[in-house]
Amino acid sequence: MSRRVHLALFTSEAKLLAALHSCRDKGLTILDVRSPYPIHGVDELAGIPRSRLPNACLIGGVVGLSLALWFQYWTSSIDWPIDVGGKPWNSLPAFAPVAFELTILFAGLSVIFGLLFRSKLLPGCRGRISDPRVTDDCFELAVTRANAALSDAAMADLWRDSGAIDTSEFVEDIR
Amino acid sequence: MSIPVLRAPDTKWGASAVHALSVTATVCALIFVIGLFAEPQRAWSGFLIGFHALVGLAVAGPMGLAFFHLSGGKWARSLEAVPRAMAAALPAAAALGVVLVFGVHSLFEWSHASAVEGDAILEAKSAYLNVPFFTVRLVAFFVLWYVGARAVLRASSEATGDAADQKRRRLRAAAFFLFLFAPTWSLASIDWLQSLDPHWFSAIYALITISGVAVAGLAACIILIAAVDTRDQVTEAQYGDLGALLLSFALFWGYIWYCQYLLIWYTNLPEETPWYIARLAGDWGLLTKVACVLCSALPFVLLLFRKLRRSRRALVRIAALVLVGRLVDLLVLAGPPLMGASARLGLWELAPIAGSVALFFLLAIRALRRTAVGARSGAETAQHVVTHSAPATSLAGTASR
Numbered sequence: 001m002s003r004r005v006h007l008a009l010f011t012s013e014a015k016l017l018a019a020l021h022s023c024r025d026k027g028l029t030i031l032d033v034r035s036p037y038p039i040h041g042v043d044e045l046a047g048i049p050r051s052r053l054p055n056a057c058l059i060g061g062v063v064g065l066s067l068a069l070w071f072q073y074w075t076s077s078i079d080w081p082i083d084v085g086g087k088p089w090n091s092l093p094a095f096a097p098v099a100f101e102l103t104i105l106f107a108g109l110s111v112i113f114g115l116l117f118r119s120k121l122l123p124g125c126r127g128r129i130s131d132p133r134v135t136d137d138c139f140e141l142a143v144t145r146a147n148a149a150l151s152d153a154a155m156a157d158l159w160r161d162s163g164a165i166d167t168s169e170f171v172e173d174i175r
Numbered sequence: 176m177s178i179p180v181l182r183a184p185d186t187k188w189g190a191s192a193v194h195a196l197s198v199t200a201t202v203c204a205l206i207f208v209i210g211l212f213a214e215p216q217r218a219w220s221g222f223l224i225g226f227h228a229l230v231g232l233a234v235a236g237p238m239g240l241a242f243f244h245l246s247g248g249k250w251a252r253s254l255e256a257v258p259r260a261m262a263a264a265l266p267a268a269a270a271l272g273v274v275l276v277f278g279v280h281s282l283f284e285w286s287h288a289s290a291v292e293g294d295a296i297l298e299a300k301s302a303y304l305n306v307p308f309f310t311v312r313l314v315a316f317f318v319l320w321y322v323g324a325r326a327v328l329r330a331s332s333e334a335t336g337d338a339a340d341q342k343r344r345r346l347r348a349a350a351f352f353l354f355l356f357a358p359t360w361s362l363a364s365i366d367w368l369q370s371l372d373p374h375w376f377s378a379i380y381a382l383i384t385i386s387g388v389a390v391a392g393l394a395a396c397i398i399l400i401a402a403v404d405t406r407d408q409v410t411e412a413q414y415g416d417l418g419a420l421l422l423s424f425a426l427f428w429g430y431i432w433y434c435q436y437l438l439i440w441y442t443n444l445p446e447e448t449p450w451y452i453a454r455l456a457g458d459w460g461l462l463t464k465v466a467c468v469l470c471s472a473l474p475f476v477l478l479l480f481r482k483l484r485r486s487r488r489a490l491v492r493i494a495a496l497v498l499v500g501r502l503v504d505l506l507v508l509a510g511p512p513l514m515g516a517s518a519r520l521g522l523w524e525l526a527p528i529a530g531s532v533a534l535f536f537l538l539a540i541r542a543l544r545r546t547a548v549g550a551r552s553g554a555e556t557a558q559h560v561v562t563h564s565a566p567a568t569s570l571a572g573t574a575s576r
Contacts, residue, residue: 041412086443093440094437096433
């Protein structure tokens with residue numbers, strides 16, 4: 001099966017959001033919004049489901065915390081116990097700062113690597129970008145007419161009325 | 176898109192709460208007065224803790240506004256009537272401060288000449304820690320805070336001039352207030368709390384008390400916002416942002432608390448450890464744990480869940496726990512030198528604490544009632560709506576702007 005994807009490019013956030021609203025009103029399915037910076041709340045508006053990245057963050061944090069606690073316990077009370085200022089070998093207060101830092105580090109890194117992995121942006125990959133201007137000063141909307149009975153002419157009108165500076169379309173295979 | 180400014184829904188709002196709170200505050204004040212004759216030392220101990228709770232909640236209003244203005248966050252612009260109302264308790268806090276001067280001899284060891292004489296440390300500190308200078312400082316703090324808070328409040332409620340002009344005035348007032356407030360609060364927390372243990376000192380102490388003020392003030396602010404929001408005009412996203420802020424302040428308090436604990440635990444010096452030894456043994460140990468759980472650990476874990484952050488019911492309950500935790504925290508900070516090895520919490524201590532908290536909510540709710548349309552009030556009714564872009568709801572607005 002395949003579907004036709006329409007792309008439209010806008011010069012401002014306001015125009016993009018207006019176009020997003022009219023696309024929704026016309027029953028078009030919104031596939032993606034591309035913007036040089038995050039637009040607060042646009043995910044809900046475009047009907048894009050909530051990201052699962054926070055789960056990766058939680059798992060990373062828990063792993064970092066356990067690893068830090070275990071490693072400090074193992075080094076200072078099992079493998080090489082040293083008397084420091086008469087403190088007990090297994091001193092939780094002393095472990096806390098490192099445990100805290102490693103929790104943050106692992107949580108942060110797991111989000112970054114989770115994002116790169118999910119977006120197939122591994123080292124050596126070539127960037128696949130529909131229009132380089134969305135990394136600069138333009139906003140792009142990707143929609144499909146999946147369930148909407150909208151003629152090609154109506155589609156062109158829609159883009160013209162909403163002030164798109166550039167439009168294109170292509171057919172994409174979906175499984 | 177403009178979001179209506181949060182204000183009291185009608186002139187009847189809060190009437191019964193004001194009634195109940197004024198009865199509570201009056202009864203507690205009477206018990207305190209009786210306590211002054213029956214058990215003066217215990218009554219003054221409770222008074223000091225209650226005074227701190229009241230001052231903290233009152234200054235949290237202008238402090239929170241100053242944070243919002245300086246960080247430029249627009250999401251809370253429509254809610255600013257609430258922190259403004261919290262500042263209405265500042266004159267009452269100043270009045271309690273004047274009362275505190277009469278209790279100095281029942282509370283502070285350094286105020287007795289017999290205790291200072293022959294004690295090298297206290298003699299050296301007596302140039303700063305003496306009753307006349309203490310009184311002068313106390314008055315100066317409240318005068319400066321009042322002046323600063325007025326500037327912040329005026330800039331926050333102002334609706335004249337263009338947006339850039341208003342913003343500049345808000346920034347200037349906020350910077351002015353915080354510049355005054357940070358050093359004076361540091362001295363005030365040394366005067367009113369740290370000097371209860373006059374041989375002990377900690378450079379991070381003021382940061383612990385100010386982070387406590389921030390977390391408890393935001394908790395009180397959330398409770399008041401939810402109470403005044405009877406028409407569901409505060410969006411779910413705004414509650415979510417308040418919850419996220421509460422999470423970060425709770426974490427901040429825990430972080431600062433632990434900073435002091437870790438350094439003292441690590442160095443293990445005889446002039447530093449007695450403060451913690453007194454607070455980690457017996458009753459006090461339990462209360463310290465309760466304060467840490469309620470002010471930091473529990474809100475942190477609960478507020479990680481987006482559902483709880485964005486739900487008004489859950490958020491108010493978490494905020495109430497934080498507020499209780501803050502009172503326990505103040506009890507642990509002030510209690511051991513006043514009450515001895517075990518926490519003594521009877522009517523004489525609890526009445527002034529409960530009375531101060533009731534007085535704060537009474538004054539804040541009374542100030543909020545004046546924001547109702549039709550209520551007698553000054554400049555504030557002129558400002559009906561404020562333009563700002565709140566997340567999610569504003570997208571339609573930004574598009575049509």
